Amino acid sequence: MKLRRSMLFVPGANAASLSTAFLFRPDAVMFDLEDAVSLREKDAARLLVFHTLQQPLYDGIERVVRINPLDTPFGRDDLEASVRGGADTIRLPKTDTPEQVQELEAAVEEIERDCGRAVGSTHLMAAIESASGVVNALAIAQASPRITGIALAGFDYVMDMQTERGDGTELFYARCAVLHAARAARIDAFDVVFSNLDDEEGFLKEVALIKKLGFNGKSLINPRQIELLHNAYAPTQEEVDYAKRVVAAAKKAEKQGLGVIALGGKMIDGPVVDNARRVLDKAAASGLRKE
Amino acid sequence: MELKQEALAGTLESSDLFIRVSPSEDPLEIAIESEVIHQFGEQIRATVEEVLAHLGVTRGVIVIQDKGALDCTIRARLQAAVMRAAGETKMDWEALK
Numbered sequence: 001m002k003l004r005r006s007m008l009f010v011p012g013a014n015a016a017s018l019s020t021a022f023l024f025r026p027d028a029v030m031f032d033l034e035d036a037v038s039l040r041e042k043d044a045a046r047l048l049v050f051h052t053l054q055q056p057l058y059d060g061i062e063r064v065v066r067i068n069p070l071d072t073p074f075g076r077d078d079l080e081a082s083v084r085g086g087a088d089t090i091r092l093p094k095t096d097t098p099e100q101v102q103e104l105e106a107a108v109e110e111i112e113r114d115c116g117r118a119v120g121s122t123h124l125m126a127a128i129e130s131a132s133g134v135v136n137a138l139a140i141a142q143a144s145p146r147i148t149g150i151a152l153a154g155f156d157y158v159m160d161m162q163t164e165r166g167d168g169t170e171l172f173y174a175r176c177a178v179l180h181a182a183r184a185a186r187i188d189a190f191d192v193v194f195s196n197l198d199d200e201e202g203f204l205k206e207v208a209l210i211k212k213l214g215f216n217g218k219s220l221i222n223p224r225q226i227e228l229l230h231n232a233y234a235p236t237q238e239e240v241d242y243a244k245r246v247v248a249a250a251k252k253a254e255k256q257g258l259g260v261i262a263l264g265g266k267m268i269d270g271p272v273v274d275n276a277r278r279v280l281d282k283a284a285a286s287g288l289r290k291e
Numbered sequence: 292m293e294l295k296q297e298a299l300a301g302t303l304e305s306s307d308l309f310i311r312v313s314p315s316e317d318p319l320e321i322a323i324e325s326e327v328i329h330q331f332g333e334q335i336r337a338t339v340e341e342v343l344a345h346l347g348v349t350r351g352v353i354v355i356q357d358k359g360a361l362d363c364t365i366r367a368r369l370q371a372a373v374m375r376a377a378g379e380t381k382m383d384w385e386a387l388k
Contacts, residue, residue, distance in 0.1 A: 015307035015364045043380070044300055044371035050387065051363035077382060084384050115384070 005217035011036035012045035024223035028062035053085030095126035098143035129156035137181035154192030246276035298375035325357035
C-alpha cells in the first residue's frame with residue numbers, strides 16, 4: 001500500500017535542503033520552484049532540482065516538483081527540468097480550470113516523447129488555491145488520467161475568499177469540496193500546510209480533523225511535523241485487533257458460503273470489511289500508533 | 292559556450308558551494324578551495340572539468356569555494372554560473388545531464 005500522508009516542501013534553490021530532506025523520510029518531497037524561489041534564482045533552482053532528481057538519494061520517496069504556472073516565463077522551463085530529470089509527479093499551482101491540467105498534460109507528453117521517457121510515466125497533481133478552483137474541483141480532478149491527487153492550498157484560497165486563516169471554519173467548504181472531488185475521481189487529497197511551527201497541539205488538532213474528514217495527508221513545511229503526522233495516521237492496536245476480527249469473520253462466512261457476515265452477534269456490511277482490510281494494510285505499511 | 296561577463300552562483304552555506312566565473316583570453320584556469328579537498332579534491336576537479344567540457348567552455352577563470360556540496364550540487368551551480376556568464380537562457384538539456 002502506497003502511503004501519501006506527508007508531502008514535505010523543499011525550497012528548490014536551497015542546496016542544503018535538497019541534499020538532506022530525504023533523511024526525514026516523508027512519503028513525498030515537493031521540490032518547490034515557485035514561491036520559495038526568488039526571481040533571480042529561478043535558473044539555478046531549476047538546475048539544482050534537475051540534478052537532484054537524478055540522484056538515488058530519494059529512492060522510495062515520491063518526488064514531486066511544484067513548477068511555476070505555465071503562463072509565466074518560468075513554467076515551461078521548470079517542466080522541462082522536472083520531466084527530463086525524472087520527477088514522479090508535477091504539481092501545478094493555482095489550478096482554476098480543467099483546461100490548465102489538459103495544457104499541462106500536453107506539454108508533459110511532448111517532453112516525454114522528446115527525451116525518450118515512457119509516455120504517461122509522469123503523474124500530475126493540481127493545487128487548488130482559489131474559489132474558482134474549488135468550484136471546478138471535480139472537473140479538475142477528472143481532467144487527466146495522469147492526475148493522482150489534488151491539494152488544497154490555504155493561503156491563496158483564504159485571500160481569494162477575502163478572509164484569513166483561523167480555526168478552520170474558513171476552510172470548511174473548500175476542504176469538503178476538494179475531498180469529495182478527489183474521492184469521486186478515485187484520486188488522493190492533500191490538506192493545507194500548518195504554518196505555526198511552535199503550535200504542536202494545534203497541528204495535531206488539525207491533523208485529527210483532516211484525517212476524520214478523509215484526507216490522505218497534508219503538505220508540510222517543516223520536517224518536525226512528519227513524525228507527528230505519520231503517528232497520528234497510524235492505526236491503533238485496538239483498531240488493528242478489531243480489523244483482524246472483522247476480516248476473520250468475513251473469511252469464515254465465505255468458507256461457509258454464508259451471505260451474511262456476523263461478529264459478536266452483529267451483522268457486518270461489505271464496506272466495513274473493506275475498511276478493515278485497509279486498516280490492516282495501513283498498519284503493515286506504517287506500523288502502529290505510539291500513544 | 293563563451294564566457295562574456297563575470298557571473299556568480301551558489302552560496303557559502305554548508306552543503307553548497309560558491310562559484311565565480313570570469314572571461315579570459317587564456318586557457319581555463321580552475322581554482323578550488325574546499326573543506327574536504329584532501330578526500331574529494333580530485334573528484335571535485337574531475338566533475339568541474341567534465342561540466343565545462345560538456346558546455347564547451349575552453350577559456351576563462353573558474354574560482355570555487357566548496358562547503359561540502361554533493362556532486363549534483365556542483366554540477367548545477369557550475370552550469371548556472373556558466374550560463375549566466377555566457378548570457379545564455381535557453382537550456383540544452385542533453386549537455387546539462
